[in-house]
Amino acid sequence: MSRSAILILIGALAASAAAFAQAPSAEEILDRVDRNAVPGSKILVSEMTIHGRRESRTIRAKSWIEGEDKAFTEYLDPPRERGVKMLKLGDRLWTYSPDTDRAISISGHMLRQSVMGSDLSYEDMMEDRTLRDAYEARVAGDEAVGDRPCWVLELTAKSGDVAYPSRKSWVDKERFVVLKEERYAKSGKLLKTLEAGAVGRVQGRWLPFEAVFRDALKEGGGTEFRILSVAFDAPIPEALFTKASLRK
Amino acid sequence: MIRFLLKGVLRDRGRSLFPFLVAAAGTFLTVAFYGYFLGMMNNMIRSNANLRHGHLKVMTRAYARDAAQVPNDLALTGVGALMAELDREFPNMDWVARISFGGLLDVPDEEGETRIQAPVAGLAVDIRTAGSPEPGLFGLQKILVRGRLPRAPGELLMGDELALKLGLAVGDEATLIGSSMAGGLAMANFTVAGTIRFGIRAMDKTGLIADLADVRRALDMDDAAGEVLGLFKDGIYRQERIEAAALAFNDRYAGRKDEDLPVMQTLAEQPGMDILFVWIRAATPAIIFIFLLAMSLVMWNAGLVGTLRRYGEFGLRLAIGEAKGRVYRAMLAEALMVGFIGSAAGTVLGLGLSWYLQVHGIDVSSMLKNFAFPMETVLRSRITPFSFVIGFIPGLLASLIGTAIAGRAIYKRQTARLFKELES
Amino acid sequence: MIIPKLALRNMLGAGAKTWLNGAVLSMAFVTIIFAQGLYRGFDAEVSKTLIDAEYGGGQYWVEDYDPYDPFTLQDAHAVPAPPLRALIDAGRAAPILIVQGTLYPAGRVLPVAIKGIDPAQRQLSFPTNVLTASGDGIPALIGSRMAKSAGLAVGDTVTVRWRDVRGAFDAKDLEIVQVMTTTAQTIDEGQVWLPLATLREMAAMPGEATIVVLDRDASPVAAAAGWSFQGLDVLLKDIKDIIKGKTIGASVLYAILLFLAALAILNTQLLSIWRRRKEIGTMMAMGVTRGRVIGLFTFEGALNAVFAAVVGAVWGIPLLAYLAVRGLSMGANQGDSFGIAMSDTMYPSYSAGLVAGTTLLVFLITTIVSYLPARKISKLKPTEALQGRRA
Known part of the structure; x- marks a missing residue:
């Protein structure tokens, strides 16, 4: 499970049930989304289904996430990927496979490669700036996604080093979950889309349990995410976020 | 008559050995050349086949x-x-x-x-x-x-x-x-x-x-x-058989849509290979023709020279009353025999060498220090059914024609003059 | 001086034999020159194709650029060093910027190298000028192989995605303005050509380049910090080696051909010595030394090579010249083998060295095979030779 997806999902969590009575500012909405994206620590088990040209594959992983900087993921299934681990510490990323017993640093050009054949790159996983940090936002209107009324946010990158220079997000007015997102190129061309499915509530937080991530330029079924279980504010031993733990 | 001539050919080595050797050498060279040339062409294909595409x-x-x-x-x-x-x-x-x-x-x-x-x-x-x-x-x-x-x-x-x-x-x-x-x-x-x-x-x-x-x-x-x-x-590429095989294989799956079904392609279908084949097809007959022509001229020359040597003998034979036509025909028969034996021997030798080079090849990599393309350093020959006749027929014909031309002197010249050649 | 004259007269007097020898030798001559010329022509053709299409008079590569490592492209771009800029400004060098991208033809994903080149450049001779065509989209030029693998044709629009210098995604539609047929797959497969200015803007790399192609006759500039020079000797090494290998294989054929010609000379020599025993005896009796007699016969034999050169020149020069001008066309599409450009029309190219070398070789071999049987003469006793007895 990629960290980006985690951010998206978690970022989509709603904060409190107390919805804003009047239209909040774009910054406020973004803040609400962001505040839920990085809420201390969380442990989750998730699934990712990748639709290949010939067959589809589902990968299950367990992730331990502490704030913005630290994440540890262990793949559980399929058997081939079992035991593969990834560690993110700040802007560094390692991957470990039990077959090779090596912790390989993923850096530079490698970061732009796809993770496990999905529509996401390692770089997408590494993106740890909050939406608020990365984008200027403006409320462009409201629109329903399915039966949920949403704010439509237009996000414009604050600096040139953001992968997607602009985005359009549909944020649930009540739950502050991103239900739909479009990511655009500098030219304004649509590159990626995200659509959330079932939204549920865990430990008082709203979050989407399903989402589909698509490369808009490419044909194919995209990459599907599902959260199987999630625990917030669970204690995570600090030792987990070390390279030594990759080998365990 | 034939037996008599054959005895002459076999026993009087002075007059038959050298024409024999020339016919044998010429035929041998032709067969070897042909085999080597085909091998060389095959070599151009070989590295592509071995490294990337197969046949x-x-x-x-x-x-x-x-x-x-x-x-x-x-x-x-x-x-x-x-x-x-x-x-x-x-x-x-x-x-x-x-x-x-x-x-x-x-x-x-x-x-x-x-x-x-x-x-x-x-x-x-x-x-x-x-x-x-x-x-x-x-x-x-x-x-x-x-x-x-x-x-x-x-x-x-x-x-x-x-x-x-x-x-x-x-x-x-x-x-x-x-x-x-x-x-x-x-x-x-x-x-x-x-x-x-x-x-x-x-x-x-x-x-x-x-x-x-x-x-x-x-x-x-x-x-x-x-x-x-x-x-x-x-290691030899056989275009027709390969094409037939691919056709038959692909036929089995014809009409089915599944993209995971296998498809068989020939070497010539691979990107960039077509031109190589066109070149080989065009160059082969041209080069073989040039060589055959040269070889024929040499044999022709050999027949000519071999006959010139024997003008004295013809003079003598005419002087003792042999008919001109008979001398001429005997000479042609001899030339045919020598040409046959020589060409046969040359073909056998040429095939032998070609076979050796087809199977073993000659590794010239030691001659090519710092040469960067290791695949191309083994010289190989190739034998085809055509190898069996390519040297033989021209070898036979060329020595016959040479003799026939030189032998015309029997008709043209005076017996006395031919006889004089005996003295010289 | 008497020997050359005598030898010449003897040779010319020998009639048909001389003509046959001349014909065979001249064929060996012309064939070798032609075949070698074809290899030279092939070499020249391929080198020229690559020089025209890609290498120019050599290239400067920005530090870190490795054509075999596409990952280096992310960092391999810089403003050309001042001496290179001077050349570029003078129109004597063409900068090319290379950016990694992804092409999306009909929903498929094709990784490509996006190459920016000045439409007005004169260093490389492929049709960059079509890139000036002003339409709505960005004009793009691709090769026929690329067109085939991407399923694109002139007039098609295709989306390309890339990341600018700071990593931001961008995507735009390209309009294929021309599909070029080139024998150089290195400017074709896996790449699209755009106007340099457009690509620089797209990638936010103003004034930058990845490689700089020099004019064909240019010599490397003194110092271009951060840029390394790649001469033609380096760039063309692979193809030169392959051709060298083929040339060596062909030399066996020449050897056989020459051997055949030598056989003819040998045969003739043996006969003439045999037939002219009396003449030899007479010369010896008149006090001509054996050495001189051997010299005469060797010279006579060797004259065959001269004669063959003349004969060869008479029929060979017009033929070879015709082939060199017209070329040998195979009527096939262009192709490549190991990425080596191969054209369907070959123009043999003959050098003075090639002709002189071949002549010398033929002359040498002829002299040797003329000398070998002539040695017999030294064993002849003048008295016996006069009587016409065999040695």
Whole structure:
């Protein structure tokens, strides 16, 4: 499970049930989304289904996430990927496979490669700036996604080093979950889309349990995410976020 | 009469040995030349066949369409059964499975941390199975620069330049990071068994050759392969048979839509190969013609010279009352005999040499120090049914014609003058 | 001086034999020159194709650029060093910027190298000028192989995605303005050509380049910090080696051909010595030394080579010249073998060295095979030779 997806999902969590009575500012909405994206620590088990040209594959992983900087993921299934681990510490990323017993640093050009054949790159996983940090936002209107009324946010990158220079997000007015997102190129061309499915509530937080991530330029079924279980504010031993733990 | 002449030919070596030798040598050279020339043409095909395309290549339809991108997610599956079937159907061909793959090679430092990484273009071939034709097809032993061929699981060969760039020595370990057939992350450790020189810069700088079994395990491609190549066991490309085979194979799946079905392609269909074949087809008859013409002239000359030597004898024979026509015919019969025996001997010798060169070849790599293209350093010949007659017929005819022309003197000249030649 | 005259007269007096020898030798001559010329022509053709299409008079590569490592492209771009800029400004060098991208033809994903080149450049001779075509989209030029693998044709629009210098994604539609047929697959497969200015803007790399192609006759500049020079000797090494290998293989054929010609000379020599024993005896009796007699016969034999050269020149020069001008066309599409450009029309190219070398070789061999039988003369006793007895 990629960290980006985690951010998206978690970022989509709603904060409190107390919805804003009047239209909040774009910054406020973004803040609400962001505040839920990085809420201390969380442990989750998730699934990712990748639709290949010939067959589809589902990968299950367990992730331990502490704030913005630290994440540890262990793949559980399929058997081939079992035991593969990834560690993110700040802007560094390692991957470990039990077959090779090596912790390989993923850096530079490698970061732009796809993770496990999905529509996401390692770089997408590494993106740890909050939406608020990365984008200027403006409320462009409201629109329903399915039966949920949403704010439509237009996000414009604050600096040139953001992968997607602009985005359009549909944020649930009540739950502050991103239900739909479009990511655009500098030219304004649509590159990626995200659509959330079932939204549920865990430990008082709203979050989407399903989402589909698509490369808009490419044909194919995209990459599907599902959260199987999630625990917030669970204690995570600090030792987990070390390279030594990759080998365990 | 024939027996009488034959006795003369065999016993009077003074007059028949040299024409015989010339006919034999000329025929021998022709047969050898023809065989060598065909071998040379085949050699141009050979490296392409051995290294990349085989004589026949089987892929899935989907893979074939995007072959340039080596889409291993569209690779052939059930390769074992497919190869067994191909083996049965084409017993005179070797069938080999190969996987081309891209990836990243990660070289650790002493602590096992990433020291350096480089993109690699790998080729998985069956190196370790005893009797596999692959080491021979690649001439692995010959292109080896350092170390040895892989013997144990997890050993690979890499371009010498790549090894130098990565600071890898024989025996060092590195991790290959690639994509599994299903698209997942694939990582596997390999040990450098040896380094090789392909002679093609791109391959020397990025290429590696690993054992098929290892790569299948690493990329989760059990019983799968990007390509299955078929090559005639003797290395000779036979266009018609290959085309027929591909046609028959593809016919079986005609009318079906499944993109995972196999498709068989010939070497000539591979990108860029068409022009080579056109060249070979055009050049072969032209060069053979030139050579045959030269050879015929030499034989003709030999017949002429051989007959000139015997003017004295003819004078004597005419003087003692032999009819001109009889002398002339006897002479032609002799020439035919000498030409026959000589051409036969030359053909046998030429075929012998060609056969040797077809089977063994001559390795001239020692003559080519610092030469970068190791595949091309074995000179080989090739025998076709045509080899049996290409020298023989012209050899026979040319000596006959030479004799016939020189022999006309019998009619033209005075007996006395011919007789005088006897004295000289 | 008497020997050359005598030898010449003897040779010309020998009639048909001389003509046959001349014909065979001249065929060996012309064939060798032609075949070698074809290899030279092939070499020249391929080198020229690559020079025209890609290498120019050599290239400067920005530090870190490795054509065999696409990952280096992310960092391999810089403003050309001042001496290179001077050349570029003078129109004597063409900068090319290379950016990694992804092409999406009909929903498929094709990794490509996006190459930016000045449409007005004069260093490389492929049709960059079409890139000036002003339409709505960005004009793009691709090769026929690329067109085939991407399923694109002139007039098609295709989306390309890339990342600018700071890593931001961008995507735009390209309009294929021309599909070029080139024998150089290195400017074709896996790449699209755009106007340099457009690509620089797209990638936010103003004034930058990855490689700089020099004029064909240019010599490397003194110092271009951060840029390394790649001469033609380096760039063309692979192809030169392959051709060298083929040339060596062909030399066996020449050897056989020459051997055949030598056989004819040998045969003739043996006969003439045999028939002219009396003449030899007479010369010896008149006090001509054996050495001189051997010299005469050797010279006579060797004259065959001269004669053959003349004969060869008479029919060979017009033929070879015709082929060199018209070329040998195979009527096939262009192709490549190991990425080596191969054209369907070959123009043999003959050098003075090639002709002189071949002549010398033929002359040498002829002299040797003329000398070998002539040695017999030294064993002749003048008295016996006068009587016409065999040695």
